[in-house]
Amino acid sequence: MTLFALIAPPDGGGQIEQLARTFGVDWPHLTAQIVSFAIVCAVLYWFAYQPILRMLDERRKYISQGLENTEKINAKLASIESERQGILAEARVQGNGIVAEAREMAKRVREQEAQRAVVSAGQILAKAREAAAQEHQLMLHDLKREVGRLVVQTTAAVTGRVLQPADHERLAAETARELAGV
Secondary structure (H helix, E strand, O other): OHHHHHHOOOOOOOHHHHHHHHHOOOHHHHHHHHHHHHHHHHHHHHHHHHHHHHHHHHHHHHHHHHHHHHHHHHHHHHHHHHHHHHHHHHHHHHHHHHHHHHHHHHHHHHHHHHHHHHHHHHHHHHHHHHHHHHHHHHHHHHHHHHHHHHHHHHHHHHHOOOOOHHHHHHHHHHHHHHHHHO
């Protein structure tokens, strides 16, 4: 009320006073409403607006912290991914080395087995030649004996006489000598 009293001219009938009367302004009630509105605004400011601002500030901090953590996690994931790629590359190199080593070993085993097969084939061939030579000797011996018998039989038939065992032996020995020379 004193505020309006200071604004109003002392003659009691200033323009503001006339305007206030025209609109039905009751200065004591208006002043009380202004004071109560100021009190409500102060109470809301201290008990509602300030806690909301603190909560929003905490949320901003929490969100920024979450973003920092996300960046850290992304950086860690990137480093883990690069480590994983490095390990995979190293494993590929080792795997290729193992495969190359296995191929080299297989090549050596193949060569060894080929050498063994050649040696075994040579032994089998030598045994076969030896068996063939023995068979040849045996066949020659049988042939000589058969040829000697045929010569004796033919000589007996040609001469018309019966040959004695001494004649048989002599003819068989001569035939054997002639066949050995041939």
